[in-house]
Amino acid sequence: MFGNDRMAMRRYFYEAWRKSRAGEALIPLQQIIVAVIRQHPEYHPLLESDEETLERDFLPDHGESNPFLHMGMHITLQEQIGTDRPPGIRGHYQQAVAKWGDSHQAEHQMMECLGKILWEAQRDNRMPDEQAYLECIGKLLGR
Numbered sequence: 001m002f003g004n005d006r007m008a009m010r011r012y013f014y015e016a017w018r019k020s021r022a023g024e025a026l027i028p029l030q031q032i033i034v035a036v037i038r039q040h041p042e043y044h045p046l047l048e049s050d051e052e053t054l055e056r057d058f059l060p061d062h063g064e065s066n067p068f069l070h071m072g073m074h075i076t077l078q079e080q081i082g083t084d085r086p087p088g089i090r091g092h093y094q095q096a097v098a099k100w101g102d103s104h105q106a107e108h109q110m111m112e113c114l115g116k117i118l119w120e121a122q123r124d125n126r127m128p129d130e131q132a133y134l135e136c137i138g139k140l141l142g143r
Helices: 006-021 028-038 041-047 049-056 067-083 090-099 103-124 130-140
Strands: none
Touching: 006 028, 006 041, 006 049, 006 067, 028 041, 028 067, 041 067, 067 090, 067 103, 090 103, 090 130, 103 130
């Protein structure tokens, strides 16, 4: 939807949150984004600040995590679970929720694997390895 346009994606998060706070109607994607934002009150001040934070780099070397990446990974997981792609991810998710007792916590655990697989794919200039992804989650589940 946004391609590689980091600013457009970040503006979309800002706009969805602004519309939600103003009580304006949201389209389905904005509803998903707002639901994820609501689960992360620590990001509310960022999304309510001026737009110069859109250009900010969040550097892991400085102990920072990227809130847009974090929320985007939640959305990615929810899309994967909804479509069961890669095949079997929905079952893994259901087991993760049962293990950790909370869907948000389950997503956070699974995001560790998602981040690892995406990083490896980017590093090696290839598509993400879906089988390795499912195996990583399986290990988290004690398989």
